[in-house]
Amino acid sequence: MLIHVLSDAKCRKVMSYPFKYHDYFDLDDTLPEEVQMARDAVRSWVDSVVSPVIETHAMEATFDPTWFSELGALGCFGPALPAEDGGQGLSETAYGVLMRELERGDTAIRSMASVQGSLVMYPIASFGSTEQKEKYLPRLGRGDWIGCFGLTEPGHGSDPGSMETRLQKVAGGYKLSGSKMWITNAPVADVAVIWAKKEDGKVQGVLLDLKKEGVKVETISGKWSLRASVTGTIYMDEVLISVDDLLPKATGLGYAFKCLNKARYGIAWGAIGAAMDCYHTALSYAIERHQFNKPIASFQLTQKKLAEMITTISQAQLMAFRLGKLADQGAVTSAQISMAKRAHVEMALKVAREARQILGAMGITNDYPVMRHMVNLETVITYEGTHDIHLLITGHDVTGLPAY
Ligand code: TGC
Ligand code: FAD
DSSP states (O other): OOBOOOOSTTOGGGOBOOGGGGOTTOGGGGSOHHHHHHHHHHHHHIIIIIHHHHHHHHHHTOOOTHHHHHHHHTTOSSTTSOGGGTSOOOOHHHHHHHHHHHHHHOHHHHHHHIIIIIIIIHHHHHHOOHHHHHHHHHHHHHTSSOEEEEOOBTTBSSOGGGOOOEEEEETTEEEEEEEEEEEETGGGOSEEEEEEEOTTSOEEEEEEETTSTTEEEEEOOOOSSSTTSOEEEEEEEEEEEOGGGEEEEEESHHHHHHHHHHHHHHHHHHHHHHHHHHHHHHHHHHHHOEETTEEGGGSHHHHHHHHHHHHHHHHHHHHHHHHHHHHHTTOOOHHHHHHHHHHHHHHHHHHHHHHHHHTGGGGGSTTSSHHHHHHHHHHHTTTTSOHHHHHHHHHHHHHSOOOO
């Protein structure tokens, strides 16, 4: 049943619809009880802790650092990793559902979890030594330490294989030199997973303590998007690296891409959360807002927008649940993940733009979450592989011919 308690068009906090209205095919009912409980805990945290303050944080380009430990306590960092690796031992589907819930709040929150869990904990758990796992994973899982992932460079984004960051062999280890740009959380991180080329031309994953001599981190300012997330540039000037800091099983660019598969999978689910929040807001507003003495929801053109929004959201939800099933069976391909990441981010952006129109002038304000989601999604359509790169990955997969 819809709940209509909205007295002031500017007050979104009182708008409340049962979740069923965003889950048209009752897909969440198919989740095991433990996953529904984890989802409810994260949803409740987002609604009570994030949503009341996120507009202010986004306007001021800040975030609450206590969110890291709270996300850790909620099990949002690597939920599908085994408990001994700092995770929760949940399914890949559960991981996706939690990312969807976080991104209902804000992309920045989901990004915190994506980077920590999929881009830092996952490579340590999968390619790290026993000592590295023991040192980092419990702390990262709890959110006591913050990690970041450095693949992109100022001159090399879509083409990380041309990276210039170098690992040079010296007595007692290696010297690491180069720079990594657009690195989520770098300014607040303790450790970075850095991808660098060795003298033999092979790409190597390295664990870099960001307090080491020779490391400098600068915050990137002036972002119109992902404003509640901090992004930085990491400069490395002949930083001494011990052999023990190399991820022993991460030699080859493909290992960096394996991490991206995990994070892109989370984005494929997360973008749906942003779309659901925009749809929810637009539906509530359209029913309450009157023009020509009628709710604007009674006009066919508004209904077309709303009906198409929930149709495309439902299509994405169905694809995400199938993707989750394949991931749980260990059968998902990186090309399937690319297709879902691309399609769902595009869907979410379209939903956000339509929702913004339904809200009229109010749609451009921070009284509603729509414009914030919309500008966040402009980052999501670019990071973790741009919209066009994912199209080319699908093209490569179906033709066997790379067009990069
Ligand atoms: P290519 O020659 O095709 O491949 C090199 C090696 O990697 C293997 N490989 C993969 N392995 C696993 N999963 C994948 N998705 C893989 N893609 C490729 C490949 O088999 C090969 O292995 P081997 O053993 O034969 O050497 O590589 P390429 O250099 O031609 O590049 C292809 C392309 C364009 C698809 C790739 O470079 C790409 O995906 N570019 C996009 C870069 C990107 O996504 N960067 C993301 C940076 S991290 C980020 O944005 C974090 S945002 C964090 C947040 O949420 O806040
Ligand atoms: P470019 O590669 O320069 O691309 C520019 C345009 O050219 C795009 O439209 C692209 O699709 C197109 N293009 C490029 N090559 C081709 C081609 N072969 N065919 C057709 N078109 C092509 N990176 C990290 O390593 N770690 C992070 O934590 C991280 N966080 C980020 C956070 C934010 C807020 C942002 C905005 C980015 C982040 N990134 C991170 C970087 C992100 O992954 C890159 O921005 C992305 O991979 C694209 O690289 P680029 O920006 O250099 O664009």
